[in-house]
Amino acid sequence: MSLIKCGMSKINQLSMIEISDLEAIFKKIEIDFKDAPKLYISHELKNYSNIDDKAFRVLVAAVISLRTKEKTTWEVSERVFNSVKNFKDLNNIPVEELQSLLVPAGFYKRKALQLKTIAAVCLSDYQGKVPETIDELLKLNGVGRKVANLVVTEVFDTDGICVDIHVHRICNRWGLVVSKNPNETELILRDILPKKYWRIINQRLVIFGQNFCLPINPKCNNCFLNHKCAYAVDKGFMSS
Numbered sequence: 617m618s619l620i621k622c623g624m625s626k627i628n629q630l631s632m633i634e635i636s637d638l639e640a641i642f643k644k645i646e647i648d649f650k651d652a653p654k655l656y657i658s659h660e661l662k663n664y665s666n667i668d669d670k671a672f673r674v675l676v677a678a679v680i681s682l683r684t685k686e687k688t689t690w691e692v693s694e695r696v697f698n699s700v701k702n703f704k705d706l707n708n709i710p711v712e713e714l715q716s717l718l719v720p721a722g723f724y725k726r727k728a729l730q731l732k733t734i735a736a737v738c739l740s741d742y743q744g745k746v747p748e749t750i751d752e753l754l755k756l757n758g759v760g761r762k763v764a765n766l767v768v769t770e771v772f773d774t775d776g777i778c779v780d781i782h783v784h785r786i787c788n789r790w791g792l793v794v795s796k797n798p799n800e801t802e803l804i805l806r807d808i809l810p811k812k813y814w815r816i817i818n819q820r821l822v823i824f825g826q827n828f829c830l831p832i833n834p835k836c837n838n839c840f841l842n843h844k845c846a847y848a849v850d851k852g853f854m855s856s
């Protein structure tokens with residue numbers, strides 16, 4: 617079997633996990649990880665029924681979460697939202713105060729400036745609301761495809777695939793895609809993935825990636841997919 621480079625590692629070129637397998641895989645992950653800690657963004661989505669409040673909090677928390685551990689995202693986001701309830705508050709808060717609320721999130725100084733700019737643009741161009749399309753969201757300072765897709769799918773219920781580092785890594789390990797970065801993975805998935813999976817793939821693979829298919833030392837020995845996953849087959853795990 618030939619090997620090809622896929623960015624972070626070499627995997628087998630033959631994909632043994634098929635699109636037709638995904639229904640059962642996503643169901644099993646949902647059941648097996650039902651007690652895994654909830655993500656902050658999911659928690660926020662459930663807590664707010666007003667779409668403007670929800671969009672504001674998901675966008676701000678998503679920016680805070682970039683290159684930041686989930687536990688820190690929870691702590692920092694809660695602290696920020698105690699002081700800042702909407703774009704007007706975000707626009708008014710002094711940048712130094714916002715920076716101190718954001719510590720210890722990664723790149724907190726840069727994020728404070730980005731969030732201030734986002735607030736100013738949303739107030740001046742979008743009547744104090746979050747823009748609703750990926751193209752408009754991408755114009756906001758610090759917002760990349762991952763955050764834009766997350767907002768449109770989870771808040772506005774429109775088409776998108778939110779590919780973070782877990783979705784990117786696992787799709788490459790499975791052999792579903794061969795790509796160098798999450799943006800490339802998203803574009804391939806948009807081609808091959810039926811729309812019914814566009815939202816769910818993020819929900820399932822983030823939990824799976826945080827708890828089992830870890831970036832380093834994935835638990836292939838005990839994985840229900842080790843007879844199909846290209847990465848595990850290549851490494852010689854074929855116990856099932």
Ligand code: SF4
Pocket residue numbers: 789790828829830834835836837839840841842845846847848
């Ligand atoms: S077999 Fe290993 S690499 Fe493949 S999905 Fe399972 S844990 Fe991840």
